[in-house]
Amino acid sequence: MWKVGAFTLLTAVALTACGSKESGKSSYPEKPLVVVAPSGAGGGWDKTARSLTKILAEAKLVDQTMTVENKPGGGGAVYLAEYATQESKNPYKLIVSSPPIIINNLKKEGNSPYGYKDTTPLAQLTKDFGAIVVAADSKYTDIKSLLDDIKADSSKITVAGGSAPGSMDHVITVLPAYKYGIDPKTVKYVSYDGGGEAIAALLGKNADAIGTDISSAAEYLKAGKVKVLAVTSAERLGGDFKDIPTLKESGIDAEFTIWRGVFGPKEMKDDELAFWEKTLKSLNDSEAWKKELQANAWEPEYKNSADFEKFLGEQEVLIKDVLNALGMAK
Structure with a gap:
């Protein structure tokens, strides 16, 4: 009787396990999660990571604790190398990024061997635009007056950004100069680790102008500390930016669009990807996220994993063309 009972018990356990597996139920995530902003505090990546984790928690879309880590260096390239090589199987660490994940892989100077193909794109969440920003007391009131001075003697004008030469802030900064007939290689560009540091350099009189994203400049614009000479959008923005x-x-x-999205490790399992597909779609549809977008002056632009990956391929072609035109492609 014992043998029969044991056999019956073991059979039941096996069938239960089999049914559980076939049902596709996953226990992920079952421990705390980390979202990495591969930059210093205060820039677009940092703000995106903090907004993302805040709303996921407040809306109860993720039960586990979520924290943000800042990993500055090389306009995101330093941490991406670590992420691609050391965290490729770790679904408990996500990363936020934007065009630099493509730019750093395609540019000539300071080239990164890693790009978006070394991750699992999870979703695009927002779009933003570049801005050429000066201090409130700057003599410059329009973009052409700044570019005229750079054209006259580029050594006398310092422009800065929160990322390395050849990366996104640099492209935003030199693109207007290039299109204005200035050799972009002559523009005196100083890089900082993050948009917050670049703005601090501007306000501290260590730069005449900076190229950044409009959302990072928003609070300084509202406080009357900066002027925005121009934005890289195709049409004027609304709200606080309607006069720019x-x-x-x-x-x-x-023109130049700054998309922002979330990425997972390259070797993410199907159930882990499915969790984020569902969760990030729910985030995008939530009223709390819509309010967060408004508060940060971000434009909504959601793409699921498959659409995001396709879009990244198209962006790769576009960015390579821009870098070639600027003489910065590898």
Whole structure:
């Protein structure tokens, strides 16, 4: 009787396990999660990571504790190398990024051997735009007056950004100059580890202008500490930015969109990817996230994993063309 009972018990356990597996139920995530902003505090990546974790917790979309880590260096390239090589199987560490994940892989100087193909794209969440920003007391009131001075003697004008030469802030900064007939290689560009540090350099009179994203400049604009000479959007933005001209309005044929998204490790399992597909879609549809977008002056632009990956391939082609035009492609 014992043998029969034991056999019956073991059979039941096996069938239960089999049923559980077939049902596709997953216990992920079952421990705390980390979202990495591969930059210093205060920039677009940092703000995106903190907004993301805050709303996921507040909306109860993720039960586990979520924390943000800042890992600055090389405009995101330093941490991406670590992420691609040491965290490729760790689904408890995600990373936020934007065009630099492509730019750093394609540029000539300080090239990164790693790019978005060394991750699992989970979702695009927002879009933002570049901005050319000066201090509130700057003599410059329009983009052309700044570019005229750079054209006259580029050694006298210092422009800065929160990422390395050849990466996103640099592209935003030199693109108007290039389109204005200035050799982009002559522009005196100083890089900082993050948008917050670049703004501090501007306010501290260590730079005449910076190239950054408009959302990072928003609070300083509201406080009357900076002026925005132009934005890289195709059309004027609304709200606090309605009076800022686009580059095109200023007679400079250039535009640049800054998308932001979330990435997981390359070797993410199907159930882990499925969890984030569902969770990030729910985040995008929530009222709390819509309010967060408004508070940060971000434009909503959601793409699921498959659409995001396809879009990244298209972006890769576009960015390579821009870098070639600027003489910065590898």
